[in-house]
Amino acid sequence: MAEKQHLYLVDGSAYIFRAYHRLPPLTNPEGTPVGAVYGYTTMLWKLAEDLDKAEGPTHLAVILDKSSRSFRNEIYSEYKAHRPDPPEDLVPQFPLIRDATRAFSLPCIEEPDVEADDMIATYARAAQRQGWDVTIVSSDKDLMQLVGEVDGARIDMLDTMKNARIYIDEVEEKFGVPPEKVGDVLALMGDSVDNIPGIFGVGPKTASKLIAEHGDLTAALDAAEGMKKSKLKERLIEHRADAELSRVLLTLKEDCALPQPLEDFRLDGVPPEPLAKFLETHGFASLLRRLDAGTGSPDKPNDLNPAKADNKGADASPDGNSQPLPEWPDVDRSTYECVQTLERLEHWIERAFAARLVAFDTETSDLDCMLCDLVGFSLALGPNDACYVPLAHGTGDMFDEKPEQIARETALAAIKPLLESDAVLKVGQNIKYDLNVLARHGIHVAPIHDTMVISFAMDAGREESGIGGGHGMDELAERHLGHTCLKFKDICGTGKKAIPFGQVPLDKATEYAAEDADVTWRLYQHLHRRLPLEGATRIYERVDRPLIPVVAGIEREGIKVDRAALSRLSEQFAETTARIEKEIHAEAGEEFTIGSPKQLGDVLFEKMGYKGGKKGKSGQYSTDQSVLEKLSQQGATIADKVLEYRQLSKLKSTYTDALQQAINPNTSRVHTSYSLVGAQTGRLSSTDPNLQNIPIRTEIGREIRKAFVPDDGNVLLAADYSQIELRLAAHMADVPQLKEAFEAGEDIHARTAKEMYGEVDRDTRAKAKTINFAILYGISRWGLAGRLGVEPDEAQEVIDTYFKRFPGIQNYIHQTLETVRAKGYSETLFGRKTWFPRINSKNQAERQGSERAAINAPIQGTSADIIKRAMTRMLPALAEAGLPDVRMLLQVHDELVFELPEGDVEAASPVIEKVMAEAALPAVELSVPLGIEIGTGASWDAAH
DNA sequence: CGGATCACG
DNA sequence: GACGTACGTGATCCGA
Structure with a gap:
């Protein structure tokens, strides 16, 4: 019996356009741009890896557009007429796409005067007629018409960027109609990219509703006559011919001549030599290493290879720069040691002192670092030079014998000197967590580095090919090392079946835990050397890194809440x-x-x-x-x-x-967890529970704030920056009137009203306040119109007046956008970068969204930098002033909350105020004062 | 698990 | 030509 054949048809041309926009502008050693080629190569790689899988390909071909002309241009001269030229750094990548395809020894179909879509349709149908399954690797909506099954042979689609299969359900979800009706829907909608007219004023919702209701295009158009009078009716009748033309243009040609028979597309594996040569030429070092590892050829031992040390090729791994990766052996979990005796642990500690740098990770029973038990820790001193030290395994519900391991207190006592030694750097991924776990055991880890925070300092807002822009270890390992980590889920399971880490058998636990330390070590080496190249050293060293132990301390303090009061409120609300x-x-x-x-x-x-x-x-x-x-x-x-x-x-x-x-x-007490990388602008975020959104704006909401209370004999003190973002805007945009007003301690919204309207009353002040915020958030006349309750035209006049009165603001917005468009990122006064990969997007909504965010980011981010600096200096300043009993409990973006003995309030207030007011200094001298408001009381509410 | 809603700065 | 309209977050609920 013949096995089921499965043909993959790769829509190569469409892919590279998407890859181009989603990947950073990498170049190969010769300086040729290769970002899109890299994306394309990794995609082919992934497809080739699926070769052995049940649903993977038996046959595969890449289809490319040779030219954009086809029979459609004969029917309609405007077809694809308004397409802009491809970006200039994409043009030289087109021929490289062919090279990449050949490097994988894959067939590549390009026919003159035939569009890729028609060729794909033709091949797909031909294969389907032979009873083969077909997967079209594309996310082109036109091709969705083909999805479905004929006589047990199915055609589906694969979006490799989203790693999503598209079948009948997905098409119906997108268009509200089955695949065979998609052409009818598109004919009504039109398509601006291909310049297919459709019917003016009909969007996806209306189109799919009409087709779903009437069955097909002709029926929908016929039904127009009977509709009640409406714009839609008029349009359907008036533009009927456009829709019918569109329907013809959208019909895929399924009977093109086949340049090669299907059987030619059979996959027989990928010969490594041509591929290796291609990867080498373009400096795709991380893929090259994976190739070496995969083939396992004896002349390329899977180990440090001095023969490769002369490889000067820049590594175009998607880092956004051409930083060569050191030549490390691939992660090999079988090399890890499970340390079960004090003797072996002491050996590792000794080596760690000698290495002066150790990657470190704790394993615990729970994600909450204030509740969990420590069940083990891992160390790494180099690639594949890592160990796991179990401390509390097998003590749960397991019936197995408890495995041999060092007693927890013994092991911790042994490692404490290492973790607290000034001479040894401790590197972690989200090390704040480990800091808190160990602090609960009396160990105060220092000095530290954090790969997550380093990544954030360089790459906030950056997104990579299909991997996302996050800073979690699994993502960082994929992105920078091309390595897939063991997933916690795979070790411990998920949901109700999940087991605590302490019940994982030691061999599995060692693989997982030591890998974390190994990967952290590698990531540190890689990321830390990128810091200066990315211009991110200053923000990391001066702001984010010193903040880590400070935030850890805040989390450990927690805040007292009055349970009885909350309970009464719950009852009342119920x-x-x-x-x-x-x-x-x-x-x-x-x-x-x-x-x-x-x-x-x-x-x-x-x-x-x-x-x-x-x-x-x-x-x-x-x-x-x-x-x-x-x-x-x-x-x-x-x-x-x-x-x-x-x-x-x-x-x-x-x-x-x-x-x-x-x-x-x-x-x-209640202990929140702050994320140091939660907000792209540099702000902290708070989770589990979120203590940054406790109600304050309504009377009933403030009842909840009253339940946040100090210990007996103490008070809560809330200190907040007054109008800090407007002050920073006045400084950064250089607005003399606003600076003066802040200098003089005036009401800033009143001053704005005076400048705008000449007079100040309730109404003009409220308007001015709205406008001031609109400016901070990136303004649009429609948005402002909605807020002010006026027509967009009037809102535009208001904006014009604002810009005329404060030309610095207009200039700031212009300058900021120009810089972000050119460089890809915005910067705060302290040099924090936020990336905006969609700032030049062709999608207007996407682009404008990025523009608004880019206008706001330097202001919100500078404010975040300032309060972070204040936090770092706060407790030392208070201790210096003889106030060691003041505790810092919360940060709410522009506010710090303290708990302190009643008797300390008078002495502490000026210290707190001074630290906050001078937090920008000496790095940045602001031309406006930073106003601080301080209140104290027997609850958080009373402190305001 | 995504959308809608609403709490905060 | 249509889109959707203020920046940044996190938690909860509903319903597929």
Whole structure:
């Protein structure tokens, strides 16, 4: 019986355009741009690796566009007429795509005057007729027409960037119709990229609705006559011919002449020699190493290879620069040692002292570093030179005998001098976690490095090919080392079946844990040497690195909450919501789930017939606050009740219930976890629980703040930067009036109103405040119009006036955008970079989104830098002032919260104020003062 | 697991 | 030509 054949057809031309935009501008050793080629090569690599898999290819061909002309141009001269020329650094990569394909010894089809889509369609159908399965490697929506099954032979698609299979369900999800109707939908929508007209004013939603309702294009167009009068009806009738032409243009030609028979596409593995040569030529060193490892040929031992030391080829691994990677052996988990005796541990410690740098990782029973038990730690001193030291394995529900291991206190006592030694750098990935675990055992690890934080300092906002832009170890290992780490899930399982790490057998545990340390060591070597090249040393060394132990300390302090008060609030909220729920149901005349926006929308806008319902992307009515407030103004009392219900259930579930649960049983306090890499701008973020969004804006919300309290005899002190972002904007954009106003301690929004309108009253001040924020967030006339409740034209006038009064602002925005477009990143006053890979996107919404974020990032980021510097200096300054009992508890972006003995308030306040006010110095001298507001009280609420 | 909603700066 | 409209976050709930 013949095995099932499976043909993969790779849409090469479409791929490289996407790869080009998603990858950094790498160059090969000769200076030729190769970013897209690199992406293409890794994609072919992945496909080739699937060769042996059940759903993998037996046959494969790459289809390229030879020219963009085809029979469609004969029918419609405007077809693809307005396509811009490809970017100039993509042009030289086209021929290299062919080279790459040949390097993999794969067939490559290019026919003059035939579009790749038609060739793909032809081959796909030909294979399907022979009973083969077909996978089209593309995400082109035109090709989705082909998806489906004929006589057991199926055609599907694979989007390698999203690693997603596209089959009938996915197509239906995207277009709302089955694959064979996609052409009809597209004919209505049109396609600006290919210049297919469609029907003016008809977008994807309308198009798919029309086709779904009427069955096909002709039926939909015929039905127009019978529709009730509307813009849509007019358009369908008027532009019928456009839609019909579009339908013809969108029909794939499935009967092209086949330049090569299908059988020629059989895959017989990839001969390594031509591929190696290609990878070498273009400096794809990380792939080259994987090739060497994969073939395992005896003349290339899988070890440090001095013969390769003369390889000067720049490594175009996707780092955004051409930093050569040191030649390391591939990760080999079989080399790791499981350390089970004190003698062996002492040996490792001795070697670590000699190495002066050790990568370090703790393994624990829980993700919460304030609750977990330490079950082991791992060390790495070089590539494949790593060990795992189990301390508490097999003590859980396991029936096996407890394995031999060093007693925890003995091992910790042995390693404490190493971890605390000034002479040895301790490197971790998210080392803040390990700092906290060990601090609970009386070990204060220093000095430290953190690969996650180093990565963030260089690459915040950068995205790479299909891997994402994160700073987690697995991602960093993939991106920089081309290595796939063992996944925690695979070791411990997931969900209910998950086991704690302490119950993982020692051989598996050693592979996983020591690999973490090994990979951390490698990442450190790689990332740390990139720091100066990326201009990121200053921000890392002066701001982010010194902050790590400070934030760890804050997390360990935690904050006391009044459980009884929260519990009372929970009860009160439960009673009130129950009452309101009944009232809402009564008013609606039926019981439904108020918390379901879908059900609520149907009740309000369908059943009760209220107007003003707007459906969003998902086809659901929006029922958010602004919508409900409008309904309320129309006299819908149910809207007010829903608003109140929403508010109270939010407060209950997110705060009064959750905070009680978050109280640590050992410390009786709530310990948040701050992410040092959470926000692209450099801000911290807070999780588990988030203590940066505790309510303050409403009276009832502030009840929750009252539950944040000091220990007996202490008070809480809240110190916040007043209007720091506007102050920074005034400085950075050099706006004399605003600087003066800040200097004089004026009300800044009032001053803006005076400048804008000549007079200050409630109304003009409120407008000015809105405009000031609009500026900070990157302005659009439509956005501002919405906020001010005026027409976009009027909003534009307001913006014009603002720019005229404050030309520095306009200049700042212009300069910032120019720089970001040219360099790809923005910078804070302290040199923190945030990358904006979509700033030059052809997609307008995407591009404009990036522009707004880019305008805001230097301001928000500088503010973050400043408060971080203040935090780092704070406790030493207080200790210096003889105030060692002041504890720093929280950071909320522009606010620091302290707990201190009542008697210390008077002495501590000026110290805190001074540290915060002078935090930019000496690196940056601001032309505006930083105003600090300080309050104290018996609760966080009272401290404001 | 993504979308909708809403809490904060 | 259509899109969707203020920046940055995280938690919760619903419903597929």
